[in-house]
Amino acid sequence: MSTIEAxxxxxxxxQIQNYLRDLQNRVCQMIEKEDGQAHFQEDPWQHAGGxxxxxxxxxxxxxxxxxxxxxxxxxxSHLPLAATQKRSRLDKTPFQALGxxxxxxxxxxxxxxxxxxxxxxxxxxxxxxxxxWFGGGFDLTPYYGFREDCEHxxxxxRAACEPFGTEIYPRYKRWCDDYFYLKHRQEPRGIGGxxxxxxxxxxxxxxxxxxxxxxMRSVGDHFLLAYQPxxxxxxxxxxxxxxRQFQAYRRGRYVEFNLLYDRGTLFGLxxxxxxxSILMSLPPVVNWxxxxxxxxxxxxxxxxxxxxxxxxWV
Numbered sequence: 001m002s003t004i005e006a007x008x009x010x011x012x013x014x015q016i017q018n019y020l021r022d023l024q025n026r027v028c029q030m031i032e033k034e035d036g037q038a039h040f041q042e043d044p045w046q047h048a049g050g051x052x053x054x055x056x057x058x059x060x061x062x063x064x065x066x067x068x069x070x071x072x073x074x075x076x077s078h079l080p081l082a083a084t085q086k087r088s089r090l091d092k093t094p095f096q097a098l099g100x101x102x103x104x105x106x107x108x109x110x111x112x113x114x115x116x117x118x119x120x121x122x123x124x125x126x127x128x129x130x131x132x133w134f135g136g137g138f139d140l141t142p143y144y145g146f147r148e149d150c151e152h153x154x155x156x157x158r159a160a161c162e163p164f165g166t167e168i169y170p171r172y173k174r175w176c177d178d179y180f181y182l183k184h185r186q187e188p189r190g191i192g193g194x195x196x197x198x199x200x201x202x203x204x205x206x207x208x209x210x211x212x213x214x215x216m217r218s219v220g221d222h223f224l225l226a227y228q229p230x231x232x233x234x235x236x237x238x239x240x241x242x243x244r245q246f247q248a249y250r251r252g253r254y255v256e257f258n259l260l261y262d263r264g265t266l267f268g269l270x271x272x273x274x275x276x277s278i279l280m281s282l283p284p285v286v287n288w289x290x291x292x293x294x295x296x297x298x299x300x301x302x303x304x305x306x307x308x309x310x311x312x313w314v
Contacts, residue, residue: 003129003202004129004130004131004132004200004201004202005200005201005208005209006129006130007129007130007132007209009122009124009130012122012132012209012213013073013096013098013120013122015213016098016120016213016216017073017098019213019216019217019220020071020098020099020100020118021071023100023118023220023221024054024056024069024070024071024100024102026224027069027100027102027116027223027224028040028056028058028069030224030228031058031064031067031069031104032058034063034064034228034231034232034235035058035061035062035063035064036062036063037061037062037063038058038059038060038061038062038064039058040056040057040058040067040069041056041057041058042054042055042056043055043056043057043276043277045274045277047072047074047075047076047272047273047274048272049074049075049076049077049271049272050074050075050076051072051073051074051075051096052072052073052074053070053071053072053073053074053274053277054070054071054072055068055069055070055071055274055276055277055280056068056069056070057280059284061107062107063106063107063108063111063231063235063236064104064105064106064107065105065106065107065283065284065285066103066105066283066284067102067103067104067105068102068103068277068280068281069100069101069102070100070101070102070277070280071099071100072097072098072099072101072273072277073096073097073098074096074097074271074273075094075095075096076094076095076096076097076271076272077094078093078094078095093123093124093125094123094124095121095122095123095124096121096122096124097119097120097121097122097267097271098119098120099117099118099119099120099136099264100116100117100118100119100220101115101116101117101119101264101281102115102116102117103115103280103281104227104231105251105283105284106231106234106235107235108234108235108236108237108239109143109144109239109243109244109246109247110143110144110234110237110239110243111230111231111234111235111237112140112141112142112143112149112190112230112234113140113141113142113143113190113251113254113283114138114139114140114141114227115138115139115141115281116136116137116138116139116219116220116223116227117135117136117137117138117264118134118135118136118137118216118219118220119134119135119136119264120132120133120134120216121133121135132200132209133197133198133199133200133212134196134199134200134212134213134215134216135196135197135198135199136195136196136197136216136219136220137172137176137193137194137195137196137219138157138193138194138219138222138223138226138227139176139180139189139190139191139192139193139194139195140153140190140191140192140193140226140227140230141189141190141191141250141254142190142191142303142307143243143246143247143250143303144243144299144300144302144303145302145303145306145307146234149230149233149234150191150307150313151313151314152226152229152230153191153193153226153227153230153313154173154191154192154193154313154314155314156222156223156225156226157169157173157193157194157222157226158173158314159222159225160194160218160219160221160222161194161215161218163214163218164211164214164215164218169194172194172195172196173192173193173194174310175194175195175196176192176193176194176195177192177310179195180192180195180257182253182256182257182260182261183261184256184260185253185256187253187304187308188308188309188310189253189254189257190308191307191308191313192310193226194219196215196219197263199212199215200212243299245287246300248283248285248286248287249287249288249289249292250303251283251285251286252286252287252288254282254283254286255282255283255286258281258282264278265278265279265281
């Protein structure tokens with residue numbers, strides 16, 4: 001049976017922290033450049049168990065209605081339930097968690113919402129080598145569908161995975177489709193992308209710490225390549241108030257998923273994280289309509305019929 005690779009914990013944490021802080025900077029710079037008007041506010045915070053983070057939030061921009069890019073490095077005395085349901089042997093063990101989590105809600109309904117997260121968890125058990133794993137991914141939530149946008153998004157997702165094996169993209173694309181699914185609505189949140197978790201060498205010795213860390217960097221870097229062209233392409237497209245209302249309606253699905261199913265949200269709240277930073281992902285304007293159905297043949301119906309169905313885009 002494989003055992004977890006022993007790593008120099010302090011050195012590993014420093015490497016990951018440096019990358020995550022740089023990723024946060026690059027994403028914020030991209031958003032500010034594409035918006036052309038608004039700037040991020042910085043909000044450093046401390047975690048009760050140790051460590052803390054830096055939340056950067058932007059709102060009321062020319063093109064970006066709300067964006068949040070959060071870096072965190074927190075300590076705790078025991079892993080939250082969201083992390084131990086499938087790892088019962090690690091219950092009640094001290095941990096450190098590092099990550100960048102972000103969401104971008106453009107003003108224009110033709111510009112898609114996006115979410116990305118890359119993270120690293122380190123569990124330190126007395127008398128044993130530290131247990132660790134990587135996780136994360138990125139996904140896209142369009143309100144109006146464009147085939148070329150979906151294909152570009154998934155080409156970059158595939159490119160992020162290709163150096164690590166041809167089987168990686170199909171596996172994590174399928175995992176993303178399964179994960180970002182609203183069971184109570186029986187519909188996906190968007191068109192997916194990548195989702196992975198529990199990435200270490202426990203099942204496959206080839207996935208050393210360095211390889212896993214390289215994969216994290218590839219996912220983070222390709223997120224920028226995947227999203228920036230879509231935002232630039234759609235942010236100034238003319239739209240109507242009716243289309244804006246449909247965007248607000250579909251944002252309701254985003255809220256439902258984050259509050260009911262999202263592991264990151266649950267992990268943050270269960271670990272005593274900072275609520276303002278955890279819930280920064282929620283859109284600023286949302287509405288719910290009772291039993292609303294799109295008009296047959298409309299662009300809104302097209303979203304459901306052609307885009308909110310798992311499919312192979314590349």
